[in-house]
Amino acid sequence: MFRFLLGKLAYLVPTFIGITIVAFGFVRVLPGDPVLLMAGERGLTPERHAELSAQLGFDRPIWQQYLDFLGRLFQGDFGTSLVTKKPVLTEFFTLFPATLELSLCAILLATAVGLPLGIFAAIRRGSWFDQVSMSSALVGYSMPIFWWGLLLIIFFSGVLGWTPVSGRISLMFYFPTVTGFMTIDSLLSGQDGAFTSALSHLILPTIVLATIPMAVIARQARSAMLEVLGEDYVRTARAKGLSAWRVVGLHALRNALIPVITTIGLQVGTLMGGAILTETIFSWPGIGKAMVDSISRRDYPSVQGGLLIIAALVMTVNLLVDLLYGLINPRIRHR
């Protein structure tokens, strides 16, 4: 297991270096003067320009600039936002809980619906349930989620008036941030109606963000289950006279779940991409919306830092999924 872990880590190092090169190169290939872009000041005198250039290190050879950049990263310095003038890393940590709360709820919903859907579809292969659920899965998989979000707003907020249109909680409520999860913090605050408000803000974005992972999980669960149901040991279990539910629940499900767990884990990338759109539609104050805002405001240090952190995050989660896969499936570990 240890060698397996080391192998995976060694594999990731070049990719991580590649990511830092992309983030570093990003600012340098932007059209325009990088000093002006990174300093965010206008109408500079030549002296001020030279001073800033020296301060930001643009007057040095490019490889040295890159090493400096790496050095700063290891010290936790991801640059300073041009808009808020705060360190990018601090900004990230204030915004991240909102994205995490939304993503966790989305992946929970996607699994809770998608997994049983796929499994039952496989057990009742060819039935109307199979056909309906797999057709819905394909529709979900093909869904432009930014439009789906707008439709849900029209129906649930506009026509029915059940849910709010945007934000994380009604402006009536104010309480200190403890966990950063609005649902938990509102409960901790003990204010009447705060939790309901947080929950009602969370529902629509969760559904929107969960749509594509749900479809992917349902399709994957169905095909994994079908594969396992065709195996010899399942036939043996059936032949021994075990009840259908025992065969499925005890023998088939455990093995069918292995690839599905990987699929669920690998949805992190999809979730981050989806968060960009979902958070924009619902004005959800997370990192997805912040990235879009930073790009349109030309806040390049924030874009650079955000790009780096998000890619590193996705990579780390994918690594964890790989390790988990090795843990639950010994065949992979001992290859």
Place this chain on the structure above:
Amino acid sequence: MTTTTEIEPMAATGLRAQLSEFWHYFSVNKGAVIGLWVFVALVLVALFAPLIAPHDPIEQVRDALLMPPAWAEKGDARFLLGTDAVGRDILSRLIFGARYSLFIGCVVVVVALSGGILIGLVAGFFGGWVDTVIMRVMDVILAFPSLLLALVLVAILGPGLTNAMIAIALVLQPHFARLTRAAVMAELPREYVMASRVAGAGKMRLMFRTILPNCLAPLIVQATLSFSGAILDAAALGFLGMGAQRPTPEWGTMLAEAREFILAAWWVVTFPGLAILITVLAINLMGDGLRDALDPKLKRS
């Protein structure tokens, strides 16, 4: 072992037999056939857009702002699906939008497919450090969420349809490179490759004539998936204001313009998204059918 001289005279009938076998498997999947017909209809709509569209897609009719669809109350028979905030006919814009979406899909897939095949062939065929370097670069591209990377690329290149297509093609390309490489590495040790090599085939011939045709099935399936993915991503970029610019009747851009009116005029939001969904769904249905027909190893799902 068969030689090329034996195969070539049979090629014509062989191709026909292959096609009919392909159609046999493809048409088993009812959804795939429906998807194919919808897709053909969309292509026809796109090709004959100027003939079909009742209005000019960017003509603004001043006395018909935010007109609801014809069947709704206060609807106008001139505008079947209603008009947008500046009085443009939504149906005509959707019809012209089909041109953009299909064009985006074609360009992105052609660029990503040819780039990916070339890169994958080189990596798989030469192996060694060439392979390592290429595949690590692909890993780096895949480490970023694709929409985020496309967004940042467009920020570098500047917003617009062409740049959005370049960005999406670049982001989708590693999937083709990986598939090609894997297929090449599976084919390389086969006997027919060895035979061709012994017969004196050059590297180019080995790569493009001997090996590539045997790697096409997974690439075709991936190309279909990328086609719908490209349409979705381009629409998402348009929606975020980074893709096609106004007043282009691109579906995602139309949605971006419609956002302010979602609670006042449902039709300006509903129809462009429906057009995206139908197009993407049709292509994905076809993709499922293609996978079943071309790759019998994969189970139907």
